[in-house]
Amino acid sequence: MLDLGKECQGALSIGITGHTNPDGDCIGTTLALWQFLKKLKPECRIDVILEKPAPEYDFIQGIDQIITDDTKPFTYDVMIVVDSVPERCGHANTYVLRAKKLINIDHHISNPGCGDAYYVDPKASSAAEVLYDLIASKQEYLDLIDKELAQTIYVGIIHDSGVMQYSNTSPKTLRIVADLISYGFDFPKLIEETFYERTYxxxxxxxxxxxxxxxxxxxxxxxxxxxxxxxxxxxxxxxxxxxxxxxxxxxxxxxxxxxxxxxxxxxxxxxxxxxxxxxxxxxxxxxxxxxxxxxxxxxxxxxxxxxxxxxxxxxxxxxxxxxxxxxxxxx
Missing domain, CATH: 3.10.310.30 (Diaminopimelate Epimerase; Chain A, domain 1)
Incomplete structure (x- = not known):
């Protein structure tokens, strides 16, 4: 399994991105990874490069820090692409191509695995579930999960699993979700506002x-x-x-x-x-x-x-x- 700390060892700058037209899983996973790495590597510059998310996700920590354009090209030591192959990252490809190292984290069966290091689990409900597995692989990483991070991972899982009603939901998915909601965030409100509510x-x-x-x-x-x-x-x-x-x-x-x-x-x-x-x-x-x-x-x-x-x-x-x-x- 991919060791995020080891793969980012020595890096002073880390970029995170996902696919164009980002959905709940892409948004949740990129921002959850941002929150996690900010704790794991506080000495690093860590950015999320993504198309502007829909306003229903404005409550997620770090969403106001997202870089939504490529007008200031920067060469990251490590670039992490989640929930996608690198070719589908839109304007973020500018950063992907310049990066010194590329890591790919995904759950799409059509992704063969890309970059210098990758972890793809087609059995996972979501990229957010894959990220949780990577964090849970070490106790020192698992100890970094707090209420905000748990909530952000949860956002990703519910959106790609259809609030646990799609066939990609497994017993393992439900166990992970049970662990996440134990951190005490208002999950019914989160489901209502990000999954079911619609504007006129x-x-x-x-x-x-x-x-x-x-x-x-x-x-x-x-x-x-x-x-x-x-x-x-x-x-x-x-x-x-x-x-x-x-x-x-x-x-x-x-x-x-x-x-x-x-x-x-x-x-x-x-x-x-x-x-x-x-x-x-x-x-x-x-x-x-x-x-x-x-x-x-x-x-x-x-x-x-x-x-x-x-x-x-x-x-x-x-x-x-x-x-x-x-x-x-x-x-």
Whole structure:
């Protein structure tokens, strides 16, 4: 197992980053690692470089210290990429490429492990769970966990496990969560404010996406798309789109939910979720993306309808291999 103290030994500067459009797990893990390393290596400069998180995470210690641009390039002794491969770090790639040493911590099955040192556990519910394991590997590290750090790790775990309802939740995950909440933070309030609450704009854009969704493959696949014009109409930003794909998956009878939103001219971001038997990570990897068996994503270019058809082809291949009726007619 990766020894964080040993891997950062001698470093005077450490940068931490994650993927673009950071979700709760990415935000929780990067900031939890920042909090931990500030205690472990107080003599170090330690920074988090990340896209600006959604405001519901403003309560997390250190969020006001996040570097959200690359206008002041700096060469870190160690750069740690969490919840992602280095290539998906957006503007933080400037720092990743300049770093003297690269460490990768992740839980995505599509990540083969990158950098000079890495630890990837595909069985973990979240990158935050992986980080907890690394901290718990030594008693001297475990002793550094306090209420704030426990709360921040917890944020990461609940967001990638769907508040412990997704299939990536294991008995081990629940034991870790039990240990974390013993530190005394208000976990019901945290779940409500970061996972369930929606702004009026988020509710509007979600309603529009569900209203305009259409079924495919005998209703086993539900697809919806939000274009730039619709986002501008509601005053929505990409952070307001989180959760839409889960709403599509919650529709009865749906095995695969696909939510697509426009990021540029004929450029789209694809988010996919599955319920029980389709491996959406395989679909995402085929198109240059990645993720988990039940939650994955990618970016695609081209005509919207061609993109949907290309995605369907990959899903149909899996369904046919499982002898599941697709409703497609062979020509």
């Amino acid at each position: 704009i988020q509710s509007q854009i979600t309603g529009r996406a569900v209203l305009e969704a259409f079924p495919m493959l005998n209703g086993k696949c539900m697809v919806s798309m939000v274009d730039r014009k619709t986002m501008d109409f509601y005053g929505a930003e990409k952070k307001d789109l989180s959760g839409i794909v889960n709403e599509l998956r919650n529709i009865k009878g749906v095995e695969v939910a696909i939510f697509i939103y426009e990021v540029g001219t004929q450029e789209y971001k694809i988010s996919m979720r599955s319920r029980s038997y389709i491996d959406v990570a395989k679909v995402a990897v085929f198109f240059g993306g990645g993720g988990h068996v039940r939650a994955a994503g990618c970016n695609m270019n081209g005509n919207f309808y061609d993109i949907v058809n290309n995605l369907m082809e990959q899903i149909v291949l899996q369904m046919e291999a499982l002898h599941i009726e697709t409703g497609c007619i062979d020509v």
